[in-house]
Amino acid sequence: MEKLNWGIIGCGDVTEVKSGPAFNRVERSALVAVMRRNAEKARDYAMRHGVPRWYDNGYDLINDPEVNAIYVATPPLYHEAYTIAALLAGKPVYVEKPMTMTAASAIQMRQASEQTGIKLTVAHYRRGLPFFNEIKRELASGAIGEVRLVNLHMLQPLQSDMIARSAENWRVDPNISGGGLFHDLAPHQLDLMLYFFGDPTYASGIALNQGKQYAADDAVAAAIQFQSGVLFNGLWSFTVPPEETKDLCEIIGTEGKLSFPVFGREYTLHKGGKTDRFVFDHGPHIQQPMIERVVAHFLDGAPNPCTAADGVKVMQLMDTITTR
Numbered sequence: 001m002e003k004l005n006w007g008i009i010g011c012g013d014v015t016e017v018k019s020g021p022a023f024n025r026v027e028r029s030a031l032v033a034v035m036r037r038n039a040e041k042a043r044d045y046a047m048r049h050g051v052p053r054w055y056d057n058g059y060d061l062i063n064d065p066e067v068n069a070i071y072v073a074t075p076p077l078y079h080e081a082y083t084i085a086a087l088l089a090g091k092p093v094y095v096e097k098p099m100t101m102t103a104a105s106a107i108q109m110r111q112a113s114e115q116t117g118i119k120l121t122v123a124h125y126r127r128g129l130p131f132f133n134e135i136k137r138e139l140a141s142g143a144i145g146e147v148r149l150v151n152l153h154m155l156q157p158l159q160s161d162m163i164a165r166s167a168e169n170w171r172v173d174p175n176i177s178g179g180g181l182f183h184d185l186a187p188h189q190l191d192l193m194l195y196f197f198g199d200p201t202y203a204s205g206i207a208l209n210q211g212k213q214y215a216a217d218d219a220v221a222a223a224i225q226f227q228s229g230v231l232f233n234g235l236w237s238f239t240v241p242p243e244e245t246k247d248l249c250e251i252i253g254t255e256g257k258l259s260f261p262v263f264g265r266e267y268t269l270h271k272g273g274k275t276d277r278f279v280f281d282h283g284p285h286i287q288q289p290m291i292e293r294v295v296a297h298f299l300d301g302a303p304n305p306c307t308a309a310d311g312v313k314v315m316q317l318m319d320t321i322t323t324r
Contacts, residue, residue: 004295007033007067009058009082010074011045014096019073019123020049022288029295035061062086069298072096076183077176080105083120084112092119092298094291097187098318099311101178106315110308121294121304122311124191128290131265131280135251135258136196144271145255147197152189152234154262155246156181158213160238172214179322180216181238182207186321189234189249189262191306191314196251197226199313205321211239222321 006023008015011034023031032052036042039056046054055061058078062070062085070086072079072095079100086093093113099106099122113120126132139147170176171184194200202225207217218239224232247261256271269276283289296302 001068001299003028003030004069004298005030005032005067006069006071007031007035007061007064008071008073009035009061010072010078010096011036011042012073015045015071015073017285019071019125019285019287019291022285022291023071025285025288026292026295028299029291033061033064033067058082059085062089062091067091069094075170075176076101076178080109083109087112087116087118087120090116090118092121094121094123094294095311096123097191097311097314098178098183099187099308099315103312103315103319106308106312110312113308119298119304120308121297122306122308122314123287123290124187124195124306124310124314125287125290126188126192126262127195127305128288128293129280129282129286130289131260131267131282132192132195134278134280135260135267138258138269139196139251143256143269144251144253144258147228147230147251147253149250149252150193150197150230150232151248151250151252152232152262153246153248154185154189154234154236155240155244156238157242157245158211158239160245169214172216174216177216179207179318180214180218182217182220182236182322183318185263186220186234186236186318187314190317191310192249192262193224193226193232194310194313197228197230197232199227200224200317201227203317203320205323207322210237213239217322220321222317224317 035055035058042054070093072082083093172180205222208219210219220236222234251258260267266279293305297304
């Protein structure tokens, strides 16, 4: 292939700004088809974004001969089936996070990619952002000495501006999302820990439904040990009062500390009694840097920015933490 002609399966809210427009902004890449089960919404999306074709059936889009790469952006329940169908059709796939519903499902997707020889990348797009790559560089350079501990707090009220809303509210339906808001947000956070510190050697957790506002867990605590010796403690709660809202990751080393919000754009380096702040601009389409890497991987054989194996590890951590 000399150019990727993308089809989006699931052109919902997440694709409006974060990802969809970026496919036309990357060299040798174009968005040529979209799909949504609601035909009127699919047609509307195509008209507003200048996309040539639209569908209300994902398999019809996969079989479109003009489409040679697939972005699966549906709720997680449908990730496995659409991803495997696209791989069997010989079309590389960029699949949204969480990779799927469970680790077992993720393994099926990884195996399909291996057996077909068709490429699969998971959309843990923070790996592509300069913000997090600079934090990774700081850690590798020894800016805070040897890393010992990570403390992560994600505390949100029941009605949070951070959490994407949809008419069906599928993010808190375990039958569609695989879990609750932990399953929606924690994949970003856990994948960054793998990106920074490598494979885990131990993980445990507790997941509770404290608020009883929906069927899914709304409070999760996790402990992880990494091969590098780093110890991670995480706490997620989605029923705190607004004044207790927090999005904070603290990485503590032998010589200092890095702190940052995973869903923000500023990190702080605390060292030797000094505090330095660094602010980044994610740009209008936050997935664009990752999509640039995906295009290079699919077309040029550049390294896979987030492999199916990486996605499996995140799913395994989430399954273990929520004690499935």
